[in-house]
Amino acid sequence: MRVIGLMSGTSLDGVDAAWVETDGHAIQGFGPTLTVPYDDALRRDLRLLLDIAPGLAPGDHRLLDAERRLTAVHAQAVKAVGQAAELIGFHGQTILHQPDRRRTWQIGDAAMLAAETGVDVAFDFRSADVAAGGQGAPLAPAYHAALALSLPKPVALLNIGGVANVTWIPEGGDGHGSLLAFDTGPGNGPLDDWIERHTGQRFDRDGALARSGMVDDAVLQRLLAHPYFTQTPPKSLDRLDFAASLAASGMDRLSVADGAATLVAFTVQAIARAPLPVASRRWLVCGGGRRNPAIMDGLRQALGVPVDAVDSLGWDGDALEAQCFAFLAARVVAGLPLSFPGTTGVPAPMAGGRVARA
Numbered sequence: 338m339r340v341i342g343l344m345s346g347t348s349l350d351g352v353d354a355a356w357v358e359t360d361g362h363a364i365q366g367f368g369p370t371l372t373v374p375y376d377d378a379l380r381r382d383l384r385l386l387l388d389i390a391p392g393l394a395p396g397d398h399r400l401l402d403a404e405r406r407l408t409a410v411h412a413q414a415v416k417a418v419g420q421a422a423e424l425i426g427f428h429g430q431t432i433l434h435q436p437d438r439r440r441t442w443q444i445g446d447a448a449m450l451a452a453e454t455g456v457d458v459a460f461d462f463r464s465a466d467v468a469a470g471g472q473g474a475p476l477a478p479a480y481h482a483a484l485a486l487s488l489p490k491p492v493a494l495l496n497i498g499g500v501a502n503v504t505w506i507p508e509g510g511d512g513h514g515s516l517l518a519f520d521t522g523p524g525n526g527p528l529d530d531w532i533e534r535h536t537g538q539r540f541d542r543d544g545a546l547a548r549s550g551m552v553d554d555a556v557l558q559r560l561l562a563h564p565y566f567t568q569t570p571p572k573s574l575d576r577l578d579f580a581a582s583l584a585a586s587g588m589d590r591l592s593v594a595d596g597a598a599t600l601v602a603f604t605v606q607a608i609a610r611a612p613l614p615v616a617s618r619r620w621l622v623c624g625g626g627r628r629n630p631a632i633m634d635g636l637r638q639a640l641g642v643p644v645d646a647v648d649s650l651g652w653d654g655d656a657l658e659a660q661c662f663a664f665l666a667a668r669v670v671a672g673l674p675l676s677f678p679g680t681t682g683v684p685a686p687m688a689g690g691r692v693a694r695a
Contacts, residue, residue: 338670339368341418341456342426342663343411347499347576348525348625349383349430350539351375354414355659356422361667363483370656373414379406383430387577390433390442400444408446412453425450426666427460434474434575441473447693458693459666465690466676471683472573475502478518478680479668480661482506484652493617494647496658497626499526499576501604504680505613517614518680519570522607525626526576527583528600535593544631547601550594559586560603561610570612571682598631605635620644623657665690
């Protein structure tokens with residue numbers, strides 16, 4: 338199938354779109370990719386929804402207005418790809434993720450998107466997994482395994498978005514049953530929030546502030562004492578799960594640069610402490626975090642093995658997640674599993690997703 342995958346992550350920066358030809362087992366071809374940024378007003382309104390989501394009613398006018406505008410940006414992205422497709426994979430925007438309460442919430446109007454584009458839309462990728470007792474995340478491992486088929490193993494594929502997650506593929510582990518995946522901890526989310534609050538900028542460009550600061554070890558150790566890090570994977574996070582511990586950590590007494598350095602160290606150490614069964618020979622990094630030299634240098638020092646952006650293999654590190662949801666959309670239509678016991682903790686391989694017809 339020719340599929341356009343769409344992804345809008347917890348960094349709230351915009352919509353990534355990618356054209357993929359796939360049968361849901363392998364990738365037959367790649368096509369155009371692009372990003373359509375959210376405007377400042379939509380980004381601000383989505384950030385508010387993250388804060389109020391636990392008490393938000395489905396009919397709240399703020400939710401419905403943001404959902405309509407968000408879906409319109411996704412439709413714009415599909416049209417901008419400029420290449421015909423038979424299916425769209427529409428992840429939507431996560432505003433709440435509480436798998437321990439059997440709850441995950443991605444907003445976006447699939448019916449509106451199908452009507453706007455004239456293309457069938459696969460959506461709601463996570464709910465079936467969460468309802469069955471899984472974490473509902475991460476969902477990228479099946480795609481990672483398809484991409485990494487010929488790579489030496491064990492290998493770890495790390496995505497650093499608002500939250501960071503890893504897929505670990507063991508030696509001889511080309512089947513989905515051998516995959517292990519989980520959220521390692523914070524990605525760019527706390528750092529981006531810190532930078533925006535103190536400088537008005539959306540992120541720490543080139544890691545400049547973090548590299549000019551000093552890590553406060555006492556604050557870092559308090560952050561690493563969060564109970565999440567003692568949980569056994571598979572496990573997953575909401576973007577704001579560390580908000581309370583960050584508020585209580587003493588971060589607010591740090592300079593902007595020292596706070597940035599400490600948050601980078603928090604992301605790096607959470608990844609370095611990821612409980613993998615066997616150390617990976619190599620880490621491959623996608624997501625916005627791979628563009629932050631402070632994070633990448635920190636990972637190389639902490640992990641002691643090669644750490645490279647996925648772009649070094651010719652993969653598109655900006656489009657990887659959008660490509661993933663194109664791949665998963667094909668699996669939805671084919672009735673293939675999206676998640677597995679080692680990736681989300683679901684009791685058995687789990688199909689999922691729904692389709693809105695054009």
